[in-house]
Amino acid sequence: MHGQDVALKGVSMTYPNGFTAVHDTDLDIHAGEFFSILGPSGCGKTTILRMISGFIDPTRGRVAIGGQEMNGIGPNRRPTALIFQNLALFPLMTVWENVAFGLEARGVGKAARRKRADELLELVALTGQGDKKPTELSGGQRQRVAVARALAVEPAVLLLDEPLSALDLKLRQHMRAELKAIQCKTGVTFIYITHDQGEALTMSDRVAVMNLGRIEQVGPAADIYNAPATPFVATFVGEQNVLRGRVVGRENGYACLETPLGRLFGVDNRGLSDGTDAMIFVRPERMRIANGTGDPANRIEAEVERRDLEGPFVNLFVRAGSHSLALHLTNSGTAGQEFTGIQTVGFDHGDAVVMPTGELARE
Amino acid sequence: MSELVRTYGRGLTALFVGLIVAWIVGLILVPQIRMIERAFIYEDRGGETAMLALEIDRLYTEKFKLEQRLKAGEGSGGGSGLPSPSLTPSPTPAPSLTPSPGLTPSPGLTPSPGGAGGGLSAAERVGAEARIGELNAQIAELEAQEDTSSGEAGMKESYSLDNFTTMSAVHVEIFVMTLLYALCVTVLCFLICYPVAYAAATMQSEEKLTLLMVGLVIPYAINELLRIFSWVMILEKQGILNWLFDALGIISMDAGEGFRFVASNGAVFTVMIYAYVLFMVFPIYNTIDTLDKNQIEAARDLGASVWKIHTRVVIPHAKPGIAVGSIMTFMLSAGSIAAPEIVGRGLHPDWFSQLIYRRFFEADSWNQGSAYSVALLVACVAFILVNMAIFKVGIRDIAK
Incomplete structure (x- = not known):
């Protein structure tokens, strides 16, 4: 055979x-x-x-x-x-x-x-x-x-x-x-x-x-x-945090997107021109609690809404304005109990993907 | 039972149970038992009992004649000139249970005109009266010997197998041939119905399926006799089929040519297949319909030929349906009387059902008719059992 x-x-x-x-x-x-x-x-x-x-x-x-x-x-x-x-x-x-x-x-x-x-x-x-x-x-x-x-x-x-x-x-x-x-x-x-x-x-x-x-x-x-x-x-395979915005510039090869939650940077493989309507995608497991460390860009102030313990990791749902974001955090032994109230969440430039607006997979 | 009572209440449950009991006992068990009983009772119509009854009848007749003559003599002797009151009840009370038509001339209805039978001498009267007395004694003696157990004079009934064993060779042949014919009809029906049922069950389009089903069912909205007669119209020597051949130039009807389709086995088979096709199509359709069509595709994908797909996948699955269809078609065609009677017209070999009819109503031998019916019933039950054994299906599969 x-x-x-x-x-x-x-x-x-x-x-x-x-x-x-x-x-x-x-x-x-x-x-x-x-x-x-x-x-x-x-x-x-x-x-x-x-x-x-x-x-x-x-x-x-x-x-x-x-x-x-x-x-x-x-x-x-x-x-x-x-x-x-x-x-x-x-x-x-x-x-x-x-x-x-x-x-x-x-x-x-x-x-x-x-x-x-x-x-x-x-x-x-x-x-x-x-x-x-x-x-x-x-x-x-x-x-x-x-x-x-x-x-x-x-x-x-x-x-x-x-x-x-x-x-x-x-x-x-x-x-x-x-x-x-x-x-x-x-x-x-x-x-x-x-x-x-x-x-x-x-x-x-x-x-x-x-x-x-x-x-x-x-x-x-x-x-x-x-x-x-x-x-x-992006949305059919795995989970994604999605934000809509407009391309406003480019910095170190990353596209800068003006979104309702501020300016966010992500990988752009297509060389989108300024003014294009676009979306930025970030996987929940690439998101983290910033706590004043790491990349100073890509920061969002958000309020913790819900915390689900899934054993090895913790699902954190936060709200920023009218947007809901999800974070998958490793359970480091505290089951994420320290994350309450207003937190600063963020992600690295390289962990986000920017694409022109298109059809998303339905949940 | 308690379940029924809870659902429908006592009154309705009693009604249901009553109806079911009445149905089983009154419409199935009792008639069947009576039929079987009759089948095993032999009516001897020609033996000693019959001779005895004849003799008694003869004596009664003689006595009656003498009495008539005596009465006529009295009438004229009285000289009243009036006709004797003709409506006086007959002096013979006809004790024999048979009304013996023909033997008893209607007494008293003819007004005896004076003088015709008169003029009996006194000696003759005495002689006649003596003879009547003698006859009465003889009648009494013979009647005492008479066996009235059968309820019918001159007929001796006894439990025996004679009704079966006296079946003539011709009748046995008809019996066997009928079973073979019914088997032929069943096999032909299956050959025609299986592809139709398969096509219907695997049909993709709902509309086409509805059309096919309506087409199959509509003829059954018409009375069976009408359907048979419509076939007579087609198969007649002056019928549609010959007319069609004529139109095609194969034969010339003007010259008196034409095929005699009716009164042949082919015609009877055709009509029967048409009459019972639905009883074969639907059971098979129902079973194939429950077959997971992926199995057919899987077999095809694995390289099976059409023949292999049917013999290994579809037919094994459809077995219970085929068994039910065969049983119904066989039973119906083995017991069919209208089709062979109307299409066969007495020219085509008899079916056993026709023979049973004639035993009952033409030979007036209900017991022998019952025996023939029982024989057919046993043959059909045997067919069912053999069928179930061949198809390896149980009652449960059939009930599904």
Whole structure:
């Protein structure tokens, strides 16, 4: 088994009812990588998945897998395998029959099927469970059966449609590690669809963030989080404090923004000209209580409204004028109890991002 | 029960329970038991009992004739000139339980004109009276021997299997063929209904589905007989189908050509399939509808052919629906009488249901008719059980 690359070129998908789910999209997924497509529901990510798996053909543009044109080729003749959101295991077949179904469809003999099914069950740590029915397994085990069933047909590309969303938190975290391990072991290209940023960031080599049928940013997980390209990516992935303002100048490469809470500085990768309406984004964990130390700029006087203890860190909610800001502070042993009343909060120039005004992700 | 009382109160609960008991006992158990009982009671219509009844009837007739003659003699002897009062009740009280029509000439309705039967000599009168006395004695003696257990004169009833064992070879053949025909109808129905049900269950567009369903249901708003007759219109020698062939130039109706579609197995099967198609479509549709459509896509994604998808994924899931549909179609077609009667017109091999009808109402042998019905019932129950075994479904799955 080894992975193949997937390429989408100028792909659009308009459904018969006139709804355009995907607009003119280009995407290059490398062979053997763990690639996630992250976006809110209805953003078109499932449509992209179905176009790669072959259940639908794009109305415009081309899909290629391993350099081969795929338009017009059905899902049963593509080197892909899909893991459904609800897994879609065959409840009337035993686990091993489920796993070997793809081989059965290819006319492999029963003994060979059984042998291969057992190998795959071993790969997903389900040795000896082959003769059970899927309903007798736990949620995580069923998950692994679905993975084994998809891998049985030796796909070059494995497509996963939010397969972990039905699991509880602990199991989900465990399965993330397992999926990643299986991907490393097999070298198959994984394309993972999710609306859960945690899943996308922890497992993926690269992530594409989608909104309203368009890809907003593609890059390694760290870039997506630390250097969002659009206001949507900035606010959809992780939490952000957002302030609107106008660019009024530039200092040491940082843009200066005139906001209702004073002049604030942040990283500007686009070279925004003065007078542009813009937004400044700061992650709550980059914010701190200034206490007269650090950067004298980027200071805001604010009143502490609420303090939530989350164990290792403390969420502090402060109010400055009509704006609410959030701070994630490390719990240094006092659970943040010393922060009451009026405090000066601030952040470093390099920890804020300035972008032109655009659409934000809805909470 | 207490649950019912709490929800509906005592009065309504009593009504419900009463209705259910009346339904089960009055409409199912008692008629069935009576039917089965009759099936096992053999009516002997030609044995000793029948001979005895005939003999008694003969004696009564002779006695009656003599009495008539005596009466006529009295009338003329009195010389009153008036016709004897003709409406006096008959002197024969007809003790035999059979009214024996034909044997008893309506007494007293003919006013005996004086002189016609008169002129009996005294010796003759004495002789006749003596003979009547003799007849009375004989009648009494024979009636004492008569077995009236059956409630019908001349008929001896006894529990036996004769109603079944005396079934003629022709009838047995019809019985077997009917089951085979019903099986054919069931299989054909399944072959037609499965694709329709699958298409309906996997249909994306709600509007199309509604249209299809309405199209399927509308014919069933029409009386079954009318539906059958409309098929007669189509299949008639002068019917629509031949007319269509004529229009296409395949045959010439003017020259008297035309296919005789009616009165063939094909025609009866066609009409029956049309009549019972819905009973197959809906159970299958209902089960396929509950199938997670992702399973079909998953199978397709794993490279399964259309055949494989259906044999491994869809049909195993639809089994209970197929079983229910087959049972309903089989029962209905095995017991159908209108379609073979109207479309078959006596020219096509009989169905067993027609035979049962004729046993009841033409041979006037209800007990044998009951036996035939019971035989059909047992065959149908056997079919259900075999069907359930083949499809590996229990009563519970069917109830779903």
